[in-house]
Amino acid sequence: MPELPEVETVRRGLRKLVQGSRITEVEIMYPKMIEGDSREFATTLRGKVLEDVDRRGKFLLLRFSDGWTVVSHLRMEGKYFVEKKGAPIRKHTHVIFNLDDGRQLRYNDVRKFGRMRLIKTGSETQLPSLKKLGPEPVAADFKVAAFYQGLQKKKKAIKPALLDQNLVTGLGNIYVDEVLWMSKIHPQTPCNHLTQADVQILHDNIIQELARAVEAGGTTIRSYTDAFQNEGGFQFELQAYQKTGQPCPRCQTPIERIVVGQRGTHFCPNCQQVK
Known part of the structure; x- marks a missing residue:
């Protein structure tokens, strides 16, 4: 399972690769990957810009324009990577974010344990899974x-x-x-x-x-x-x-x-x- 160092590394990579990209369409091949209404998830994100990527513990927080955040947990084997549109879709790819520059941000998960949830930015601290988290392991927070x-x-x-x-x-x-x-x-x-x-x-x-x-x-x-x-x-x-x-x-x-x-x-x- 990816732990904090792995999730932080993914966060830094996503920032470099897709920060500032606009979502043109979201394809969901495995709806159970999305907590909540998967159709609403895809519809809401259409046209939104990925403004930043944050992290809390082992959770990725994908910050979109108009005050939306996707909370993503990789669980056992989830991973994100970027491909050109039209590149062969690998087995176990379950969610594809189509970007306005012709690339795709793809989520791949062999065991299908990973989850995504769309929420209003700022409300993530009220999610039970994040609300219980202790301090980040850095000197400024961890006393x-x-x-x-x-x-x-x-x-x-x-x-x-x-x-x-x-x-x-x-x-x-x-x-x-x-x-x-x-x-x-x-x-x-x-x-x-x-x-x-x-x-x-x-x-x-x-x-x-x-x-x-x-x-x-x-x-x-x-x-x-x-x-x-x-x-x-x-x-x-x-x-x-x-x-x-x-x-x-x-x-x-x-x-x-x-x-x-x-x-x-x-x-x-x-x-x-x-x-």
Whole structure:
């Protein structure tokens, strides 16, 4: 599933490729991809200009003229790319935005899990899926004191707590495994067992690791590509995720895999011990 670095990379690519383009027609081959009335979705966007592309957590926010926004979640394998009109349509292409310069912005999704919703700009904060999101993982928004207080109120394991998007947004399975390894925190450690020193280190590693992953263009494990159809490069920097049996880069103990919160989880049993 694309996590914050991958979605941010897609956002930057879309800005370069299609910002300022006018929609002439929207073709929807799989109506269930659209939350709400798919015909209204297509009709409303006809003639609108894509003015900007924003992001909140793992959600893309496509900003159109006349105060309309498409909230798009890529889910497991959704991806956007641009083709010339008339180019062969790839299998699993479900939505096509025809542009006024003869190009097409195409949405492709092998598993059909991705979703789009058309709303009035500014109302996105009232959507349940966005309303619950915690701060963005940047120093200006993500404060260590509030993070520590939030963790102290939770008895659940730290890994699922980071995955639920309430304490901080944007982390998925890959980057949670990585930041917990970096911070020497076992993924099953109860949140309220973490000390202020633990939380400070975790907080700083979350900010730094996600920033590094964004600069590398994200992580490609299976099928992720950006809007230019390029793979990410951060998979070569991973230290724990999917490294089962390989030596820990710190202590050489073999990395182990367990299941935490129904998610495959990778950690070092020597460096990361339950508190």
